[in-house]
Amino acid sequence: MADELELLRGANPVPVDGPRFGDGPLDHHAERHLDRLLHERTTTAVPRRRTRLAWGLAATAVVAALVSALLFTGQTTGPAVAAPRPLVVQADSSPVPLKQLAERAERAAADNSPALRKGTHVQAWSLAMSGRKPPVTLPIERIVRWNADDSHTEIVVATDPRHPGRPVLTDEDGGPRPVEDGHVLSRQTYPPSWSDAPPHSPPPTDVARLRAYLQETAYSKTALTTGELLDAVASLLDTWTLGARESATLVQLLADTEELRPLGQVTDRLGRRGQAYVLDRPDSRKMLIMEPATGAVLGLETTFKKAEPEYGVKAGDVMSYSAWMR
Template structure:
C-alpha cells in the first residue's frame, strides 16, 4: 500500500504546491496525467493478480498504439504477438558525442528555421501486458493542432507506418481487437487553455531557463535526474514541435547531462537516420534518437534489461517507443 500511495503522490496531476489552482478545472495535460494514473499503472506498482497492465508512454503526450499484420481467422481472441525487436545500432558507425552534436545543432539554428510551433505529431508504440496472456504491441498516431483562438484539436488514429494497409490491433474497448488501418480512435476539440505554466508556455532558448522549465514540467522542486529529464522532454514534445533554436538549446542541455552514452547510428521506425544515446535505469534502458545534423529529438525507445516471466517479457523487449515528426 505504501508503494501505491507514493505512486499516487507522484502522479498527482495538480499538486497543492503546483502552478495551478487547486479548486480550478483540470486542463488537458492534467486530465491526461489523471487518466494515466487510473488506467496505466506499471507492473511494479500493481498487485500480482490477473489483470491487464498497459505500459504508458512518457508524459507527454502519452499514447497507446499498434500491432499490425494481425488477421483474425475466425478466432475469438487475438493470436500471440511477440514484443517488437529494439532498434539496432549500425555496427560500423562511429558514436557522435553529445557535445559535438550540440555544436552542429547550434550551427543549424543560425537562421532560426524551422520555427517553434505549438502542436505535435507523434507515432507511438507501447507494450500491453497481462499475467495470463502473451504481451502485445499496440501502436497509434496522434496529431495535435492549435487554433488561432488557443483552442486545440487532438486526433488519435490506429495505424502502423511499417505495414500500411494492414489491420491494426487496438485495445480501445479494453480487449485487443483488429481495426482497419487509419481507424480513428478519438477526435476531440478542447477549449482555450487557461494555463500558462510549462509545458503550455513556450520553452526558453537558454540552457538555464530550459532546465528550470523542464523541472517545472516535472513538478519537481529539486534538480532532475537524467531519467526524469528525459521524461520531462517527452512531455514537452507532447505539446510543442521544437524549432531549430529550441532544439539547439535542448541538445546543449543534454550535452551537459551525465549518464547519456553515445552508441552510434540507428535507423528509426519511420526510416530516418539518427544518432542514439542510451541511459540505463533500473530494469530498463532508454535510447534517445537525435537528428545528426540539427540535434532535433526524433524518438525515444524504452527496452527491458531484465526478464519478467510472469508477464511474458524478456530482456531486450521494447516497452514503448515514440517517434516525433514535424
C-alpha cells in the same frame, strides 16, 4: 500451443512474400485450410486452448485472433503477438558525442529555421501487459493542432507504419482486437486554454531556464535525474514541435548531463537516420534518437533489461517508443 501455431502457419494464405495483404480475399486453397482449422480440431483443441490463452475468448475467436495477428504482421514464425524488437545500432557507425552534436545544432540554428510551433505529430508504440501473456503492442498516431484562439484538436488513430495498410491491434474496449489501419480511436476538440505553466508555455532558449522549465513540467521540486529529464522532454515534445533554436538549447542541456552515452547510427521506425544516445539503468534502457545535423529529437525508446515472467516480458522487449515528426 505449438501444434495449433504450426497449423496456423500452414494455413496462412498470405506468406511474407505473397501477393495479397492480410485483409484481402482468401483463395480456395486458403478457405479450405481455414475451414479445416476452425472445424476439424475444435473437439481436441478447445479445452487446452481455453486454459492457456490469457484473453479468455471463445475458442474460435482465439483462432481468428491468432490468424489475424499472423497475417497482420506478415510473420510465419515466432509468437503471433509480441513486443517489437529494439532498434539496432549500425555496427560500423561512429558515435557522435553530444557536445559535438550541440555544436552542429548551434550552427544549424543560425537562421532560426524552422520555427517553434505549438502542436505535435507523433507515432507511438506501447506495451499493454495487464496480465496478458504475451503482452500486446499497441501502435497509434496522434496529431494535435492548436488554433489562434488557443483551442486545440486531438486526433488519435490506430496505425503502424511498419505494416502500412494492414489491420492494427487496439485495446480501446478493454481487450485486444483488430481494427482497420487508420481507424479513428478518438477525435476531440478542447476549448481555449489560458495556462501559462510548462509545458503549455513556450520553452525557453537558455539552458538554465530550460532546465527549470523541464523540472516544472515534471512537477518536481528537486533537480531531475537524467531519466526524469528524458521523460520531461517527452512531455515537452508531446506539446510542442521544437524549432531550430529550441532544439539547439535542448541538445546543450542534454550534453551537460554527461550520462547519455553515444552509441552510433540507427534507423528509426519511420526509416529516418539518427544518432543514438542511451541511459542504462539496472531494469531498463532509454535510447534517445537525434537528427545528426540539427540535433532535433526523432524518437525515444525504452526497453526492459530484465525479464518480467509474470507479465510475459523478456529482457530486450520494447516497453514504449515515440517517434516525433514535424
